[in-house]
Amino acid sequence: MRLQLSPEDQAFREEMREFFTTQVPERIRSKVIAREELSKEEWVESQQVLNAAGLAVPGWPVEWGGKDWTQLQRHIWHEEMQLAGVPQPLAFNASMVGPVIANFGSQEIKERFLAKTANLDIWWAQGFSEPDAGSDLASLRTTAIREGDEYVVNGQKTWTTLGQYGDWIFMLVRTDPKAEKKQQGISFLLIDMTTPGVTVRPIQLIDGGFEVNEVFFENVRVPVENLVGEENKGWTYAKFLLGNERVGIAQVGASKRNLATAKERAKERGLLERYAGRIVGLENELLALETTALRVAAHSDAGKPHPASSVLKIKGSQLTQAVSELLMDIEGPAALTSRDARVFLNNRKVSIYGGSNEVQRTIIAGTILGL
């Protein structure tokens, strides 16, 4: 057992810290730290700075821009990025569609999309959930019926985060409506959002913002070469994607940074004694989350999430929520008009998306405990 980082990992951490705090524009990082919304341009600018240095998609295969890092180095990269307030590479690109294309796509589709995806030249939207397919994602009904060299897509997707910025959307569509099981007959299809018949309609959330959308598809014609992998194998790719999504979702570094902000504010207002117990408790739980993330990382097979990643999803989301609750409470009556209360409300989402915490409990009970 060892606590200290090796000299190499220590140097790696210094290198990351130096890069994130000097190369990514301060005006963008301070907005992240103040928990303000970024513009599309700011997202793109930040990711392109990372990508130019080869730091946007370290988890991808090396030939497509990935890094041959250890799990610990990936943890350090992620942690330092969040501590410095660097916006994470857009998850839809870097953690979701990119790895699916890299693992399951044809050479042709990799060449078409991967470089532009890493550089955020293409902004991807996620077309998974539907009005009647939330936690029960496999019951999705959007269809893609083959006609010659095209699929004709009809249906509706929802909860499409930042879909208003989307250039392309990666979709789960039903290509075989007669399949025996609902998990069969699903395919993974890429659609240009400027194609006629695609309509994006924003949904206002309880914090007043518009970060999610409904996306409608009416006789949208999509070339068959936009299919990723094999037809009717989409559910396999989706499970792979959701497993990756869960690992990054713990947001340890961001919660640590926000808790440090809470501590600082409590101190400034002379309220540290009142909130010390809550802060100590949250630091303890974040310590538990981070050391668990390190344990899970150390025992993950390449590309395959550890079953205990459900623990990270549950606890990570709870702590994101608890820290934003503390920040709101420290605001006092000013919370009525402050951003903190809106962020707190907005953060209700984290225990719902990425497989709701109840879905995670089902996974733990079934897969790990055998109940």
Next chain:
Amino acid sequence: MDFTIDSEQRDLVAAVRGLVTKVYDSSETRRAATNAEPGFTAWERLAEMGVLSLPFEATPAEVSLVAEELGKVIAPDPFVESIVLAGGLIEAVGSDEQKEEYLDAIAGGEILPVFAWAEPGRDWAADAASVTFSDGTLSGTKASVIHAERADLLVVSAATDAGTGLFLVTEGYTAETERTHDGSRAATVTFDGTPAVPLGAGGDESAAIARALDLARIAYGHEALGAMQVALDTTVGYLKTRKQFGVTLNTFQALNFRAADLYVSLELARSVITWATVVAADENSSDADIAAAASQSALQVNRAGRHIALDAIQLHGGIGMTAEYSVGHYASRIIAIGQLVGDEAFHTDRLAATLTEHDVLDPIG
């Protein structure tokens, strides 16, 4: 940071597991051992195996691995109390002559030492106030001294003009022993002009006492962790086999979700408790680092421990309340360990005192 254990450590775990699962092969055997005197039956064999010398020869990593195995069978033998804590103090503070006189005998199981430190009406504070030392004798009362009656040697903390000192006592005191809720024994020990010799040079030993208590807390964490693991495993096994309404209990999502939450608590606690051992085993760690790690571990022992211990009983239903069944004894031991290491409020206060010394808490050095 690296949590993996090497092959020698794996062998140690296997040997200790082999021994204690044989000595305490059922809840009934263990209960019978606690109901007879002195209340534990694996001691000689642990000594023969060399386990009782580990704190003096190996690192906190080996100590923790052993404690976890003892926790899995809730072995009533006072490994942490006598060896890690009392023995650890003699090793840390004792003169060369004292170490020579006692350490081998302790490791061989011939002398059982205990540390008398808690005082009536006080919390887990490490300083002594009610027991005082002057003119070669001790006076005053210590509380909750585990196995004081069986002990051959008491290490006693006492107030002196120079601060809190440590003293060795072999006779001339009274011990009023009671059974603890987890089947052990704890005594109120009264000194009245009791002859005592200083352990070591006889000065202020506050720092050594604090460090020894913190190292013991970290070892206790692993004992609790072993017990939590088995309490959860037992509960999961019960949910799969117990039938009500004509079906097994794992048919009910409400119960499965609670078991899943116990698993979350267990895995998070495992990480912090193991991390604390890694801190203790790192030669670059300061006393303050070890104190902080011990408090972080103790918070998990209390929170996760109570969550798992109490829900394990609830999910069993009535059978979990019985002395005949194992899970209640596990719950009792987990709760007792919380009472030995210090409760959530105590450790929260300790950590709050250094809250502004860091911006974010970083587990990796």
